[in-house]
Amino acid sequence: MCASVKICGLSDPRHVDAAVTAGARYLGFVFFPKSPRNVSVGHAAELMADVPVGVAKVALTVNADDVLLDRIVSETVVDMLQLHGAESPERVVEVKARYGLPVMKAIGIAGPDDVGQIELFAGVADQLLIDAKAPRGADLPGGNGISFDWRLVQRKYWPCPWMLAGGLTPDNVAEAIRLTGAKQVDVSSGVESAPGIKDDRLIAAFCAAAQAAA
Template sequence: MAARVKICGVTTEGAVQAAAEAGAAYLGFNFFPRSPRYAAPPLARDLALEAPPGIAKVGLVVDAEDAVLDGIVETVPLDILQLHGRESPARVREVRARYGLPVMKVIGVAGPGDLAAIDAHAGVADMILVDAKAPKGAVLPGGNGVAFDWRLIAGRRWPVPWMLAGGLNPENVAEAIRLTGARQVDVSSGVESAPGTKDDALIRAFVTAAGEVRDRRPPADVIDPD
């Protein structure tokens, strides 16, 4: 099977259409106000309603309190919540119980010592997103266009589905999939012409490149919106 692709940080109807036409499996809406990819809930709602059936709508938040999450979930028809901050396993459990939505927990990786956090969260999250740890002093927790050493997770498996992120682009995504065995990949800055501005051609190129790596193993368990 071809790797499933998440296009994260969409802010325009054009980006939604480009992702859908390219064959992306997930659309990511960024609710972190400091990000150049921020989408206010009313905008994200309109964009989510424009997405064709079958694409999972993912809401990215960073250490969001319940009041913030309440407003997002009440406004936007999401399929998955993505926790991209320092949320503990206990907080993941709370969010899953409160909103009844699958939770994707992001774990930043820079070295071997970061892998234990994946194991700790894999028992409570519905999906793990393995991302590059943000550089020191970075304003954003993700979307910084940096990668980590993919050899750290080569051949590893966890009890829940997982997704690879961090510095991926149309030129390197195929190699990243081959090296790690990832069946799902996430991209944001790697398909942009400027911070926050998605490029239709880069989206198509990314999805095509990810789709060219075929895995002969049985399909992995994934989270589907239906």
């Protein structure tokens, strides 16, 4: 079976089309003002409108309050909420109950001590995004183009599906999949020509490499 790909941080309809054409199974839209990939709720609604059935539209938020989540859920056709901040397991449960949508929780990994965080969320989230932990003082919790030691999650299995992220590119995604056994991968900066600017050719190359590796 081919690895499922998530192209995150989309903000241009041309790149949405490129991701769908390349076979991405998930499209990520960022609602975080500090990010160069940030989109407004209205713009995201336009971007999501023509995404075909079967491709999941994921709203990435960082420590979002209910006011923002209410707007996203009521004004777009989002399929999944991605919590990419310091949200607790209790907050994950709360968000799931409030909106009735699947929740993906991002967990930052820098070393062995961080791996235990995965267990805390594996029983409450619908999916996990296992990402490289942001450097101290970084403005962004993800999308920094850095990776972690993939051996820390090598052939690991948890109660819910998980997705590998952090510094993935068309050149290294096949190795990452082979080493970790990941069945899903996420990319943002690794398919950009500049921060926040996606590249159609890199999107296609990433999807092709991930699918061939699996």
